[in-house]
Amino acid sequence: MAIQTHCNQTRCLMKREMITVPFFDMSRTPESERQAIDEAMKKVTKRNSFVLGQEVNDFEKAFATFCSAERCIGVASGCDAILWSLEALGIEPGDEVITVANTFIGTILPILRASGTPVLVDCLEDALTIDPDQVAAAVTPRTKAIIPVHLYGQPAEMDEILAIAEKNGLVVVEDAAQAHGATYKGRTCGSMGNAAGFSFYPAKNLGAFGDGGGVTTNDHRLADRIGMIRNYGQSKKYHHDVDGWNSRLDTLQAAILAVKLTHLPAANEARRSIAKQYREQLAHLPVEIPVEREYVDHVYHQFVMQVDQRDELRSFLDQQGIQTGIHYPIPIHKLKVFAESEFARKSFPETEAAANRMLSLPIFPGLTTEEIAHVTSTISAFFS
Numbered sequence: 001m002a003i004q005t006h007c008n009q010t011r012c013l014m015k016r017e018m019i020t021v022p023f024f025d026m027s028r029t030p031e032s033e034r035q036a037i038d039e040a041m042k043k044v045t046k047r048n049s050f051v052l053g054q055e056v057n058d059f060e061k062a063f064a065t066f067c068s069a070e071r072c073i074g075v076a077s078g079c080d081a082i083l084w085s086l087e088a089l090g091i092e093p094g095d096e097v098i099t100v101a102n103t104f105i106g107t108i109l110p111i112l113r114a115s116g117t118p119v120l121v122d123c124l125e126d127a128l129t130i131d132p133d134q135v136a137a138a139v140t141p142r143t144k145a146i147i148p149v150h151l152y153g154q155p156a157e158m159d160e161i162l163a164i165a166e167k168n169g170l171v172v173v174e175d176a177a178q179a180h181g182a183t184y185k186g187r188t189c190g191s192m193g194n195a196a197g198f199s200f201y202p203a204k205n206l207g208a209f210g211d212g213g214g215v216t217t218n219d220h221r222l223a224d225r226i227g228m229i230r231n232y233g234q235s236k237k238y239h240h241d242v243d244g245w246n247s248r249l250d251t252l253q254a255a256i257l258a259v260k261l262t263h264l265p266a267a268n269e270a271r272r273s274i275a276k277q278y279r280e281q282l283a284h285l286p287v288e289i290p291v292e293r294e295y296v297d298h299v300y301h302q303f304v305m306q307v308d309q310r311d312e313l314r315s316f317l318d319q320q321g322i323q324t325g326i327h328y329p330i331p332i333h334k335l336k337v338f339a340e341s342e343f344a345r346k347s348f349p350e351t352e353a354a355a356n357r358m359l360s361l362p363i364f365p366g367l368t369t370e371e372i373a374h375v376t377s378t379i380s381a382f383f384s
């Protein structure tokens with residue numbers, strides 16, 4: 001990479017050979033992992049058992065063990081995982097469910113589908129996860145549940161959340177869609193609440209080749225109920241005992257996920273290493289990176305930072321071939337679809353500030369040291 005001397009950094013960048021850095025690149029999956037996935041898929045196609053086949057059962061067992069939970073039930077998506085958890089826990093019309101404004105809509109829609117009323121609170125300024133003090137203040141006699149979101153791969157403040165739930169007789173559904181393998185004070189995400197919803201969307205830390213989701217829980221009765229709900233409410237073929245739906249994790253996806261699960265600890269480690277390099281290389285620049293709590297294992301589903309002139313920096317990076325994301329550009333309470341909701345009239349300053357200043361950098365296993373350095377030196381050039 002030849003760099004001209006006697007020029008400012010910005011002009012130097014123009015002289016460099018353009019390195020493009022994708023935001024996410026699944027094609028970098030190591031060949032050995034790819035082959036194992038191909039083999040696993042072949043097994044399924046040979047056996048012709050595509051719905052709730054043996055692989056679903058095997059993956060559910062492996063993922064429950066991975067999460068230190070008693071059970072896992074594979075479902076069609078992360079949204080469904082949260083929805084069926086809420087339904088099985090008995091959310092009824094008028095029940096309030098407290099969650100955080102700084103999240104993806106996939107946390108909110110299941111509350112509404114379950115006939116609950118979402119009650120939003122703001123996020124913490126330093127970690128950007130749900131603020132437990134605001135949760136405590138939002139509890140009313142109608143509150144039934146709390147959904148803490150382990151956002152960007154960092155666990156929410158679970159001790160405080162669980163204490164509020166216990167004091168007020170509430171259930172807790174962890175939104176673990178972005179936190180496969182993350183831990184909080186030694187406890188794995190997915191093992192702390194009454195239930196947890198995971199997404200296996202392809203770009204997640206544990207991603208399928210399509211949509212998929214899973215509920216983890218330590219409650220066998222709840223697991224059995226969700227096992228029926230996701231399969232037309234059946235206890236056995238044509239015995240429809242509860243109100244259900246078709247929301248099963250596909251057998252092919254389960255076979256793929258089982259292989260990828262064996263690589264997940266290394267993949268999470270790779271993400272942590274990338275995040276460490278970003279933190280070190282960006283330390284001298286005017287960017288704010290959310291704190292990483294010393295008592296968590298953050299799995300960096302996203303590497304986010306807050307910066308003034310976000311949009312200008314983003315287009316500068318784009319011109320240099322560096323893709324970025326924004327998680328999330330429009331806060332939940334400002335989305336058109338929720339314009340008539342009670343929470344649309346409220347303001348959540350931390351969430352709003354984050355939406356205006358947030359930028360997510362490329363992070364995925366296989367991102368090279370050279371690419372990381374290119375991203376950080378380009379950000380540095382922007383500021384010089």
Ligand SMILES: Cc1ncc(COP(=O)(O)O)c(C=O)c1O
Binds near residue numbers: 107200211
């Ligand atoms: C925080 C959060 N919750 C819920 C979901 C919903 O998951 P899915 O897209 O698998 O339905 C997602 C997915 O992106 C998410 O990031």
